[in-house]
Amino acid sequence: MNRPDGVADSGIKRLFRGQTAIDFYGHRRIGLIVAMVVLLVTAGSLSTRGLNLGLDFEGGDAWDVPASETFGVDEAADVLSDNGVSTTGARIQRRSSETADVITIQVEEVDRDVAVSITEGFAVAAGVTADEVSFSFTSSTWGSEITEKALRALIIFLIVVSVFISIRFEWRMAVAALTAMAHDVVVTVGVYSVFAFEVTPATVIAFLTILAYSLYDTIVVFDRVRENEGKYAGVRMPYEDVVNISMNQVLMRSINTSISSILPVISLLLVGSGLLGAVTLREFALALLVGMISGVYSSIFVATPLLATLKSNSGRKSRRDCLVGEDLRAAVIGAGVTGRVVSSASTDDEADEVLAGASSVVQPADRLLNHPPRPRKKKRR
Amino acid sequence: MNRRLWTSLISVVVIVVVALVANIATGNTPILGLDLQGGVSVILAPTEPASGDDLIVIRDLIRSELESRGIAEPDVRVQGDVIVVDLPGVKDQQEALDAVDVSGVVELRPVINFAECQTPDFSPATDLEDLLSPPQGVVPSDVPADSSTVPVDSTAEPAGFRSAAPDPADSVPADSVPAPSDTIAPEVDPTAVPLDETPPVFPGTPGAELLPTRDGQPLCVGPTQGTGEIFVRGSAELTGDSGWGVAVSLRSDGQGTWNNLANQCYNTTPTCPSTQPGVRGQIAIVLDSVIMSAPQVNQPNFTDSVAITGSFSRGEAEDLAAVLNRGAFPVEVEAQEARTVSASAGADSLEAAIIAGLLGVFLVLAFLIAYYRWLALVIVGGLVIWGMMVFSLASLVSGWTNYALSLAGVTGIIVAVGVTVDSYVVFFERIKDELRNGRTIKNAAPRSFKATWRTIWSADLISVIGALILFWLSVGSVRGFALYLGLTTICDLLVCYFFTRPAVLLLARSKLMAKRTRALGIEVAS
Numbered sequence: 001m002n003r004p005d006g007v008a009d010s011g012i013k014r015l016f017r018g019q020t021a022i023d024f025y026g027h028r029r030i031g032l033i034v035a036m037v038v039l040l041v042t043a044g045s046l047s048t049r050g051l052n053l054g055l056d057f058e059g060g061d062a063w064d065v066p067a068s069e070t071f072g073v074d075e076a077a078d079v080l081s082d083n084g085v086s087t088t089g090a091r092i093q094r095r096s097s098e099t100a101d102v103i104t105i106q107v108e109e110v111d112r113d114v115a116v117s118i119t120e121g122f123a124v125a126a127g128v129t130a131d132e133v134s135f136s137f138t139s140s141t142w143g144s145e146i147t148e149k150a151l152r153a154l155i156i157f158l159i160v161v162s163v164f165i166s167i168r169f170e171w172r173m174a175v176a177a178l179t180a181m182a183h184d185v186v187v188t189v190g191v192y193s194v195f196a197f198e199v200t201p202a203t204v205i206a207f208l209t210i211l212a213y214s215l216y217d218t219i220v221v222f223d224r225v226r227e228n229e230g231k232y233a234g235v236r237m238p239y240e241d242v243v244n245i246s247m248n249q250v251l252m253r254s255i256n257t258s259i260s261s262i263l264p265v266i267s268l269l270l271v272g273s274g275l276l277g278a279v280t281l282r283e284f285a286l287a288l289l290v291g292m293i294s295g296v297y298s299s300i301f302v303a304t305p306l307l308a309t310l311k312s313n314s315g316r317k318s319r320r321d322c323l324v325g326e327d328l329r330a331a332v333i334g335a336g337v338t339g340r341v342v343s344s345a346s347t348d349d350e351a352d353e354v355l356a357g358a359s360s361v362v363q364p365a366d367r368l369l370n371h372p373p374r375p376r377k378k379k380r381r
Numbered sequence: 382m383n384r385r386l387w388t389s390l391i392s393v394v395v396i397v398v399v400a401l402v403a404n405i406a407t408g409n410t411p412i413l414g415l416d417l418q419g420g421v422s423v424i425l426a427p428t429e430p431a432s433g434d435d436l437i438v439i440r441d442l443i444r445s446e447l448e449s450r451g452i453a454e455p456d457v458r459v460q461g462d463v464i465v466v467d468l469p470g471v472k473d474q475q476e477a478l479d480a481v482d483v484s485g486v487v488e489l490r491p492v493i494n495f496a497e498c499q500t501p502d503f504s505p506a507t508d509l510e511d512l513l514s515p516p517q518g519v520v521p522s523d524v525p526a527d528s529s530t531v532p533v534d535s536t537a538e539p540a541g542f543r544s545a546a547p548d549p550a551d552s553v554p555a556d557s558v559p560a561p562s563d564t565i566a567p568e569v570d571p572t573a574v575p576l577d578e579t580p581p582v583f584p585g586t587p588g589a590e591l592l593p594t595r596d597g598q599p600l601c602v603g604p605t606q607g608t609g610e611i612f613v614r615g616s617a618e619l620t621g622d623s624g625w626g627v628a629v630s631l632r633s634d635g636q637g638t639w640n641n642l643a644n645q646c647y648n649t650t651p652t653c654p655s656t657q658p659g660v661r662g663q664i665a666i667v668l669d670s671v672i673m674s675a676p677q678v679n680q681p682n683f684t685d686s687v688a689i690t691g692s693f694s695r696g697e698a699e700d701l702a703a704v705l706n707r708g709a710f711p712v713e714v715e716a717q718e719a720r721t722v723s724a725s726a727g728a729d730s731l732e733a734a735i736i737a738g739l740l741g742v743f744l745v746l747a748f749l750i751a752y753y754r755w756l757a758l759v760i761v762g763g764l765v766i767w768g769m770m771v772f773s774l775a776s777l778v779s780g781w782t783n784y785a786l787s788l789a790g791v792t793g794i795i796v797a798v799g800v801t802v803d804s805y806v807v808f809f810e811r812i813k814d815e816l817r818n819g820r821t822i823k824n825a826a827p828r829s830f831k832a833t834w835r836t837i838w839s840a841d842l843i844s845v846i847g848a849l850i851l852f853w854l855s856v857g858s859v860r861g862f863a864l865y866l867g868l869t870t871i872c873d874l875l876v877c878y879f880f881t882r883p884a885v886l887l888l889a890r891s892k893l894m895a896k897r898t899r900a901l902g903i904e905v906a907s
Contacts, residue, residue: 250777263745264737
């Protein structure tokens with residue numbers, strides 16, 4: 001079933017055992033192309049369709065009225081015109097879940113007295129008491145204040161995070177992580193624009209969650225890269241290889257984490273569409289779902305290739321090609337221990353056996369894993 | 382070493398359980414946001430920058446206003462630089478909105494001749510009806526009123542201002558040689574304080590407008606010459622020696638403004654003419670464009686305090702005192718956002734969030750147990766501890782900080798389950814890596830923890846930084862979200878270090894696990 005060197009034959013088993021050898025860096029163009037497409041679609045959609053900004057950003061009055069057979073969109077429009085409110089600027093939507101429907105009516109700001117009589121009008125038309133009609137209003141200044149403050153907070157957050165990553169890791173990682181994050185936001189905004197979902201304060205919160213999640217996910221990957229970087233410092237491993245090895249090592253973790261993060265969001269989505277009053281919950285969950293999938297994708301296909309590109313252009317030049325295929329696999333398997341790579345071969349007997357199994361591999365994995373370390377020199381040649 | 386691990390493990394479990402039991406025993410549960418329990422929520426923001434003290438004053442005033450209207454348990458809170466009024470389970474939404482929606486600033490305006498306010502759609506006929514019972518003996522002079530029905534001066538003494546004088550020396554108008562700033566306040570120019578609300582403004586007199594009194598009878602008033610701020614906050618009180626009246630203290634820096642206005646009215650200058658024969662000029666006390674009282678001025682200069690007397694009933698006097706106290710609203714506030722959520726919709730949202738949360742956790746646990754087998758027991762235990770910790774902290778924090786647990790907060794917590802589980806995944810994946818490379822589990826566990834702890838705190842710290850900045854800088858529901866994001870992340874860190882670490886290390890050392898790496902869901906290449 002297994003190959004003599006202990007590497008499983010099926011892809012899934014390799015994944016499970018941490019024996020994958022995917023050349024993430026070599027396929028960096030895929031990530032680049034996808035990112036460009038996403039960017040173009042979002043930019044195109046934003047320029048033609050824009051965002052469907054909710055009441056809270058534009059200011060106005062809104063009602064949620066339980067729908068029934070005798071009360072639908074047309075009846076709601078009638079109530080508005082009875083009260084002398086123009087129906088041209090009004091947005092009337094039917095939002096359905098399995099148990100009940102809600103008619104959402106949004107108009108620009110009207111006088112309080114008019115709003116009261118409209119509320120009563122809806123209640124009468126829908127055959128419910130006035131308490132069952134949810135009314136809300138927002139002044140336009142308030143909406144812009146929320147947006148403005150959220151944006152200011154975001155910018156300061158980005159600056160602080162950049163500084164933090166630069167200190168904790170290095171500035172190139174900060175650039176890569178923030179690019180990946182920007183990618184995720186572009187994806188989510190694009191989805192909102194293309195499908196014309198309403199942007200509400202809840203959506204802003206979903207965006208912020210996505211930002212935090214995307215950064216979190218990227219940091220976990222980068223931490224492994226940095227650890228491996230130190231591990232391979234003695235053998236002058238090209239940075240692209242370090243990135244590839246790290247990515248393969250954390251692949252299973254990324255998949256597991258994604259599954260366990262996305263499962264609750266999916267349950268929000270399912271339950272939210274099944275219960276009345278949770279319509280906003282469903283839209284919120286949708287934004288999160290898109291953002292989280294994008295976050296996992298971007299930390300693998302955007303952040304790390306970008307990091308490798310930044311690093312390889314800036315530092316140690318390597319004359320040989322990157323590790324691919326079985327060479328990469330051997331490095332991935334062999335490097336999964338703590339401590340420096342060079343010491344693991346000599347101290348750990350069992351690890352030696354595993355590595356010996358993989359020693360059909362020629363240079364350079366063989367060299368770097370089985371030979372005693374070359375003493376580090378103070379100056380490069 | 383083992384003992385320390387046991388101590389850590391047991392103490393964290395005990396602390397969390399005790400905290401939870403204590404919270405439940407004292408009935409301390411997280412305060413639910415309006416979107417989860419239904420009700421009315423209004424956000425009021427000052428129209429100009431206000432200090433924290435100002436906001437607290439306004440908060441208390443609004444709270445007492447709501448209580449006086451019989452709205453039970455109004456939840457009025459200062460959040461940053463806005464005031465949030467949450468009225469859970471209110472039946473009459475409209476009344477609640479009315480009660481909350483106040484600008485709250487009392488204006489002092491001279492009463493002027495009716496003609497100044499003549500507007501095209503004004504119909505004297507209907508107002509004549511109102512004039513049959515004018516309040517406080519105040520009647521606009523040029524309205525063709527049936528004089529016999531107007532009870533001027535005969536039975537009811539017209540309301541008037543006098544110095545409220547416990548000390549006789551103060552009550553003599555001429556007793557003090559007033560400092561120049563006392564008699565005329567040069568900074569107060571009647572025309573320089575235009576009023577920019579309410580449409581009917583007569584072009585002849587800038588700022589003049591027709592405002593209703595509480596009885597519905599309109600009076601014509603000139604531009605605002607002062608606000609309720611000239612009174613000492615909360616100083617208005619009932620006086621009862623000769624009929625009901627109200628005494629209110631003047632602030633030392635408000636005396637100039639007041640005396641300036643009082644002088645005009647006492648001397649019946651054109652800016653505050655006599656609108657009725659035999660009566661001096663009147664000052665209208667206006668709240669939210671309604672004239673609460675329009676007493677005539679009986680002396681030109683006031684020191685320290687003002688007494689308003691007249692044919693008040695006790696209730697009227699109390700209302701006026703309340704208005705004057707409330708007039709001490711330091712700044713004007715305006716409703717920025719109002720939301721009503723019907724109780725059924727709120728309950729549905731809460732139910733949906735709870736079901737979704739439980740279902741999500743269940744799915745995650747099922748997946749992790751299938752994947753990590755026995756090791757997943759640590760995750761189950763850790764998540765239970767984490768959940769209890771979050772519940773206890775949410776109960777405490779929502780009580781302390783005024784941030785109720787809203788739908789956004791609940792979804793934030795559900796999402797946080799994923800991030801929390803990630804700590805375990807990172808840790809366990811590392812253990813598997815080490816095992817694959819031939820370490821014993823006893824050896825692998827502490828090494829893995831050391832390596833992963835660094836990763837976990839770096840990543841979590843970014844979430845906490847984000848939460849702090851958002852909390853600090855944003856408004857409204859985003860703040861509540863940030864609070865719960867930070868809270869859950871900190872809980873994750875605590876649980877990871879004080880529960881997961883000892884649990885896994887002890888498990889790794891036990892004889893039970895020594896030979897059973899397969900039971901951990903780890904398949905070592907053989």
